[in-house]
Amino acid sequence: MTRPLRVAIVGAGPAGVYAADILTKSETPVDIDLLDRMPAPYGLIRYGVAPDHPRIKGIVNALRRIMEKPEIRFLGGVNYGEDIKLDQLQHHYDAVIFSTGADKDRALDIPGIDLAHSHGAADFVYWYDGYPEATRDWTLDAKEVAVIGAGNVALDVARVLAKQADDLLSTEIPDNVYQGLKNSQVTDVHLFARRGPAQAKFTPLELRELDHQPGVELIVHPEGFELDEASEEAIRSSNQVKTIVKTFQDWALRDPKNDTPRRLHFHFLRGPVEVLGTDRVEGLRTEVMELTGDGNVRGTGEFETTPAQAVYRAVGYLSSPVPDVPFDHGTGTVPNEGGRVLDLDGDHISGVYTTGWIKRGPVGLIGHTKGDALETINNLLSDLDSMPSAEEPDRDSVLRLLEDNGVRYTTWDGWNLLDAHEQALGEAQGRERIKVVERDEMIDISRKDG
The missing domain is CATH 3.40.50.720 (NAD(P)-binding Rossmann-like Domain)
Structure with missing residues (x-):
């Protein structure tokens, strides 16, 4: 050729x-x-x-x-x-x-998952990241929220829900997202992991970042905080797993603060079985799981109910x-x-x-x-x-x-125009940038010289 x-x-x-x-x-x-x-x-x-x-x-x-x-x-x-x-x-x-x-979000096939205020994590992420094809409005009227998942997406969703809106003002979040988070009624975010702490898929840096959120108490519930033979081996062979488990252990040993406006709870060995409610989410029913020695889990037949007015599933993308x-x-x-x-x-x-x-x-x-x-x-x-x-x-x-x-x-030159425009919007408010959300507006700015 x-x-x-x-x-x-x-x-x-x-x-x-x-x-x-x-x-x-x-x-x-x-x-x-x-x-x-x-x-x-x-x-x-x-x-x-x-x-x-x-x-x-x-x-x-x-x-x-x-x-x-x-x-x-x-x-x-x-x-x-x-x-x-x-x-x-x-x-x-x-x-x-x-x-x-x-x-897209991977489905979670449990009763009640389609109730109002039961959300896929991707939809929420697209909202707070200003995705052009996402909704601009997001109702945050729930005081208690359940997040299902044990990966970084679940961690992101839980952190953003628990975070004070003003602590995100230094970022590129669009104004509608700031206003939505500012009006949030959330007091307690409960994150549920089906397996134990040594099987969580969080990365250490993202996990430790949670400890730098003003006004948020981290609560690790001791029920379910268990390690089996496979967990111990994972801790010995992986510095990442060792760091994650130690981080949770340190948090679990803290004295309660009882004076923070918001709390982020971690529940291990709790598998979701049903989203409860009639017209909208009212709670999450979970089965108590137990480790089987090889890093896997099985159900015990014991169930718990946690009040929640919204549920977010972060069980994988598709x-x-x-x-x-x-x-x-x-x-x-x-x-x-x-x-x-x-x-x-x-x-x-x-x-x-x-x-x-x-x-x-x-x-x-x-x-x-x-x-x-x-x-x-x-x-x-x-x-x-x-x-x-x-x-x-x-x-x-x-x-x-x-x-x-x-x-x-649009072209690369057009992106540079949009990039400069977003940075100028941010500079006017003392921020690094403010993201333009509407697709047509993005195109208009990118093509203004073309």
Whole structure:
């Protein structure tokens, strides 16, 4: 091939950006377009990470350096499946990589889960992160709230619910989110983990951050705070598990404060079995679990009821199907072998690849996507000799297609305009930035010079 390899990456979150970076570092000349449904880049970092996580938000700086490479072009506001379809991408690109992530909540099949004020964590996260397609209003009239889950998303949800709104004013939260949290009636947040403290999937830094929230008391309930043989082995073999368990042990030994406006409770070995209520959530019924010696649990047949007027489930994310691409609804992934997308017969669809959570499921931290992307890109590069060539590969041809389809796409220069605008909004209030929420407004700002 005498020209650069033309590659379209659908999804401009960390997985897509890392894949683009690895491609640019290969010996093969490349010309990459990163397409995203949102007018702004960064995906999960912008719309899935709590606003008071500056360390994780700092990953944006690394992603920015990658996206400024001349081989990479950002095309935002492009909704794959509507604005452009797979056969059109294959017409303009030699290879297509899907990195669309996981955007929905995994279901929790227990009675009452569909009652009013029973929420998926993703919907709440999208609200407080100002996701353009999320609701702008969120009712926070519950005094007692139950959060189901033992991972970082559950921790984020519980922390934001317990936090004082003024403590988030230094972050980029939109004004509607600040007002919603300011009016919150929450006094007690109860986090329920089905297994023990040594099996929790929190990361130590995120866990310890909880201890720096003014006006919030952390309460670890001793019932269920148990360790079995597998737990002890995990503590010996993993510094992360050791730190998590010790942190909870230290909190459990504290004297009660009894003078804080809000409390965050941790309940271990409590499995959710029913959301109680008639017209809306009134409580959560849990079964007392016991460790079986190997890190697993079983029910004891003993049940407890905790009053709650709202329930948030954080039991995992789930990817949405990708149009014109096979999808496994059981695993929530695109069938693939090492990132090579497979058809219904198990054969590789030539020139079509996947990476990130849509490839392997929503597991692992952001950094884990680098190794995942490396596997996909290595396989893509090894397929070059058998890969069909794009019929119309010049860079401007896909722009003409988008314009003919009436797509108001945004660019990297447009993102810089929006980025500067958000920072200016924040500067006026002594904040780092204030996030623009409305999609059309984002596009208008990004295209004001175009």
